[in-house]
Amino acid sequence: MLVLRGVKTPAPSATVLTIGNFDGVHLGHQALLARVGQAARACGLPAAVLTFEPHPREFFDPASAPARLTTLREKLELLQNYGADLTCVSPFNTVFAALTADEFIEQVLVRCLRVRHLIIGDDFRFGARRAGDFALLQAAGASLGFQVEAMESVVQGGERASSSGVREALAAGDMARAARLLGRPYSIDGRVVHGQKLGRQLGFATANIRIKHNPLPLTGVFAVSVTGAAGRPLNGVANLGVRPTVGGQLQPLLEVHLFDFDGDIYGAHLSVSFLHKLRDEMKFPDFNALVAQIGQDAEAARAFFQR
Template sequence: MKIKTTLEAYPKTDSVVTIGTFDGVHIGHQKIIKRLVTIAKKEKLQAVVLTFFPHPRMVLQKDANIKLINIIDEKSQLLENLGIDHLVIKKFTRDFSRLGALEFVRDVLVNKLHVKHIIIGYDHRFGRNRNANVDNLREYGEVYGFKVTEISAQEIDEVAVSSTKIRKALSQGDIETANAYLGYNFMLTGKVVKGKNLGEKIGFPTANIHIEEPYKLIPKTGSYVVKSKIDDVTVYGMMNIGNNPTVSGEKQSIEVHFFNFKKNIYNQKIKVELLKRLRDEQKFNSIDDLKAQLSKDKLTSLNFLEQNNV
């Protein structure tokens, strides 16, 4: 898969295109992308996903403060795994949002992406003030010579999923529901940085994960069972998201204790997948009480992994 950050960088190659923010690349999105790839192979076209960053709500609703399920790197990898040929990430601006439906179709889809076929969800709207729909797209298709395939309400609604529902589940700590809607494990990607080394002192050394992107959604505070792939080896562990109230922590941290793992991974970028939520964050009366709870958490985590044949 090739990533383009401008429309001009796309080669002059006929394409089948789908359009959207695709935050989460969830099971509903995956239906659309799989149809895109199938049609591209059948019609010998390039499979192209046109997406936007920043998210339109970040630009048009300055106070929205929306948090996203995926950072760009995560979304790119998920889309590549689905078999697309090109990911075009168009910078979303206020000026771009004012582009009329005709201008968008003619200047972006036809002249820049050389579209011959568009795959779109039944409820997709586009153009200035989102005033154009699939019917308008079909009319433009007759003028400019491209086909339109609509993913029906029945096809998409049968999975009853949306990025909004997933964000809500994550904010409530309902990782099992979020993962079911996503069709993969929700992930956090960041660099391992130095912490206070408290975990090491009490027998539970942790990797402190720094997530650079301020727009990344962080799930509800608490402890989770997690897995990660480090140097091509899958490792499991437990992660705490919170403020370390037992030791008077002042800002949120994300710390992972990997089981049976001793490698130095400082400054390494890792991806941590969340499998199950263990409990809320707690304030303990002493370090010994904290240590005892961590031992219980480890046992619960190992039992969960064993029961699920992980």
């Protein structure tokens, strides 16, 4: 997949395009990407995505911005997996936010992304003060030479697939609901780094993964499945949070204990899928209590996989 940074350099060819934040790349996003791919093949053009960094809500009001489901790297990998041939990552800054709807169409869609066919979600708005809508795009397309179509939302299990719905499910520890809306278990990727080696001292060696999701979309102790450590997925138990018992920290950490595995995986890039929440993160009175609870967590996770 070709990745363009910014909206100054024109795409190599005309495109079939969709636009959005695509946080989480849930079932609704996947359906949109599938339709873009279908139209792109019919036109003989690349399937293209325009997305933004940071999330517009992070730009306008960082204090109340929602927790990100995916880092930019994770999102780009998912977009590629679901069929994007080209992704343009536009910086969302003061200049971009000030573009009028007409300027967005002319400068970004036509000049940069050379749009031939545009497919958008049914709630898409754009331009300064969100003034642009589907009707404006249709009118512009008629005069500037591109087609426009809108896709309806995807409903799964009686619920509209949305990033906010996934966030609600994760915050509530409802991993089954999150997986239903995503079409797959929720996962976080990251590289294994050296830590304090406390887990090994406590009898439960862990892979420590520094993550960039802050605020976190979920916290607690989970039964997980991990890829990237071996030639097959490995089961384990993970703690995601700030480790209050060992002093706490501002930067969240993902600690994963892999069952029946003792390989050296420092530096490995792992993908951790959260399958079932066991409990909330908590502070224990001493290390003995912590060790006892870790043992119970490991047994509970093993029991989950044996169901």
